[in-house]
Amino acid sequence: MADRMTDPMADNKAATGRGFAARDALRWDTVVGALLVVLLVCSFSLVSNFGNALNLSFLIGNTLPIALIALPMTMLVVSGEIDLSVGSTAGLAGAVMGRLWNGGMAIEMIIPLCVLLGVVCGLVNGLLVTRLGLPSLAVTIGTLAAYRGIAQIVLGSNSVTDFPQQYLNFASDRIGGTFVPYAAIPWAVLLLIAVVLLHATPIGRSLFAVGASQEAARFAGIRVKRLKLSMFVATGTISALTGVFWALHYASARYDNATGLELSVIAAVLLGGIDFDGGKGTLGGAVAGVFLLGALQNVMSLINVSSQSQTLITGVLLVVSVLAPRLARQAGRARARRKAAVGDMPPTALTAV
Amino acid sequence: MTMTTKPAPAAAAGAPPTAGFLDRVLKVRELAIAAVLVLMLTATQLDNSAFLSQQGIKDLLLNATILVLVAVGQATVVITRNVDLSVGSVLGITAFAAGDFLHGGGNPVLAVVIAVAIGAGFGLVNGALVSLGQVPALVVTLGTLYIIRGLDSIWVGSRQITAADLPSGFVSFGHDGLSVIPYLALLTALVLVAAAYYLRSYRSGRDLYALGSSPEAARLAGVPVRKRILAAYVTCGALAGLAGALYLARFGNVDSGTGNGYELTVVSAVVVGGVAFTGGSGSVYGAALGALLLTSINSVLPSIGVSSVWVQAIDGVLLLLAIAVDRIVALRVAGLLRKRAAQTRSATHG
Structure with missing residues (x-):
């Protein structure tokens, strides 16, 4: 929180010396993208079994839940809020899906209902945050427990596995002989929509404005509360969709599906350079962050790094990803000061003469 | 909890209006949790008379x-408008460290000291990253949550400490007590009272509140911001x-999964206890009552x-x-204070 007070200064500097900053301090999302490319190139050439279609489809399939939720989460974090209940919403959607399926309902009815449930979950979060003015962190920790608890009430300790085969196939098979899972297609469509929405429409600009300064955004005529509410609803909806996908992909609906997913999503989004204080970040960075973590975990499993060390490395990456840009910015600022000092010298020397 | 609004008119009489009034509201906040707790326990006792037996x-x-x-430690951090999500991992790794030391025939007192020292060490890392690196606390401690959990799992592997590995004195310390009050509860009460006294009566303790209400103002008033945040994190880690x-x-049973997901329970307890995420308000008594309420x-x-x-639901x-009731009460109180301030202003001018 201490950084709040230094940030405006940083922004001023960035505004006055934009060309300088862009040239000197590489943008973090490009760094993450480059890291992802380096990792992929290295893995293709050095790690056996990485490049085959089966492994790549596993990689993508296992990363898709995180990649799905990362889309609305990026927008939410850009607007200065956060949602920790996404894993529980996904679990709840899966549990309700299993319960209704056991109850004999048609799957074509169940899936829309589950998505609708996600809308409601998002609405609850959003209304508590925007109407009561509560911090989203506290609210969504509460709903994290509440939604997971409801999932437990709905399904108990049962697990439902006998979903229709063509749905299970859709969630786990890949297209023809390629490495692309079928489920990656809807994700790509959602990604496209999200990129256009965040980076090419007034709504996207409003999100950045709200994240940078809520007060200023309000005075500029942006309907802050409605915007935030719609972002919470979007996050809930996509989370529920992810829960449905999760249950089909792993062919098991249990109340504890997707437990802890929220931390993976947030780690990936933050790794992608989305500033937790709001107002900064790109979807490209977030997606790069998601797949960097996913690919890293896949490679580490292939070269027999224990899952414990993977946890450790995830943590280190997360800390480095927030620490590095700040240190770089400080270094850049120091250099700019030095340069400014040098630039100031001649005039003062002249007047002295 | 709605009773928090009632004493409002009562505090109207002369005196320094804002200080006494706010003070009373905050005190009542803890009373409200205590009332809920007592109500709940009484109702349960009426329903099931075996509930409040000596063993119960x-x-x-x-x-x-x-x-x-853990909630007391977390409260000190949350009061400074920060958060420590790594407490569950720290609890897990220190429990195993103490167990491993005792398993090797170590002295129980020394084992506790080692656990506290390791915790304080991790607190120092968190505090340094937050205060010196100026990185958002949520992100840093989410990272250290993973890192410490990873370290713990690598070190522990599939090993397990069971009660049989521990000296019998240590195990009975964990179960016995003075009649109905366990030794562990006495120790906890001691820590609780010490922390509350420190936060209430020492300058450095008050600084934590100042820091939480307004970091900028605290810095301008000469509060050593980094040092205080560091101290709060070290306290949290040590606890x-x-x-x-x-x-x-x-x-008596510790493995690599011990304390997994505990951070959310702790944060819940603290928030239920009336320590606001926005910093600068609440007390460790509230946090402790919140914890007692949740476990009860x-x-x-x-x-x-x-x-x-x-x-869980x-x-x-x-x-x-x-948090919703807190917020509504806070809005009401703010409105009341504004109205009263307007009244006194018009009274002095008119």
Whole structure:
């Protein structure tokens, strides 16, 4: 929180010396993208079994839940809020899906209902945050427990596995002989929509404005509360969709599906350079962050790094990803000061003469 | 909890209006949790007369001790408008460290000291990253949550500490007590009172509140911001370490999954106890009561015949209820204060 007070200064500097900053301090999302490319190139050439279609489809399939939720989460974090209940919403959607399926309902009815449930979950979060003015962190920790608890009430300790085969196939098979899972297609469509929405429409600009300064955004005529509410609803909806996908992909609906997913999503989004204080970040960075973590975990499993060390490395990456840009910015600022000092010298020397 | 609004008119009389008034409201906030707690326990006792037996009370206190300790530490951090999500991992690793040391024939007192020291060490890392690196606390401690959990799992592997590995004195310390009050609860109460006294009466303790209400103003007023944040994190880590050692004494069973996901319970307890995420308000007594309330619910539900699957949902709803009621009361109080200020202004001018 201490950084709040230094940030405006940083922004001023960035505004006055934009060309300088862009040239000197590489943008973090490009760094993450480059890291992802380096990792992929290295893995293709050095790690056996990485490049085959089966492994790549596993990689993508296992990363898709995180990649799905990362889309609305990026927008939410850009607007200065956060949602920790996404894993529980996904679990709840899966549990309700299993319960209704056991109850004999048609799957074509169940899936829309589950998505609708996600809308409601998002609405609850959003209304508590925007109407009561509560911090989203506290609210969504509460709903994290509440939604997971409801999932437990709905399904108990049962697990439902006998979903229709063509749905299970859709969630786990890949297209023809390629490495692309079928489920990656809807994700790509959602990604496209999200990129256009965040980076090419007034709504996207409003999100950045709200994240940078809520007060200023309000005075500029942006309907802050409605915007935030719609972002919470979007996050809930996509989370529920992810829960449905999760249950089909792993062919098991249990109340504890997707437990802890929220931390993976947030780690990936933050790794992608989305500033937790709001107002900064790109979807490209977030997606790069998601797949960097996913690919890293896949490679580490292939070269027999224990899952414990993977946890450790995830943590280190997360800390480095927030620490590095700040240190770089400080270094850049120091250099700019030095340069400014040098630039100031001649005039003062002249007047002295 | 709605009773918080009632004393408002009562505080109207002369005196320094804002200070006494706010003070009373804050005190009542803790009374409200205590009232809910007492109400809940009484109702359960009426329903099931075996609930508050000697063993029942002892179990209630024992269940609460560990959460209370960690919640006290967490409250000191949350008061400064920060958060420490790594407490669950710290608890896990320190519990195993203490167990491993005792398993090798170490001195129990030394084992506790080691656990506290390791916890304080991790607190120092968190504090340094937050205060010196100026990185958002949520992100840093999410990172260290992973890092410490990873270290813990690598070190522990598939090993396990069981009660048989521990000296019998240490295990009985975790179970016995003075009549109904377990030793662990006495120790926790001691820590609680010390922390509350420090936060209330020492300058550096008040600084934490100043820091939480307005970091900028605190810095301008000469509060050593970084040092205080560092101290809060070290305290939090040390208490998580102590809780780890007590966890070992209480349960006698530690593996690499110990303390997993505990951070959310702790944060819930703190928030239910009225320590606001926005910093600068609440007390460790509130946090402790919040912890006691949460752990008591877990004992109450089974004993009135509610299935344990309801526990988590009720915890979550309770947390939401607590913050929502807090917010509504705060808005009302702010409105009242504004009205009163306007009245006094017009009175002095007219």
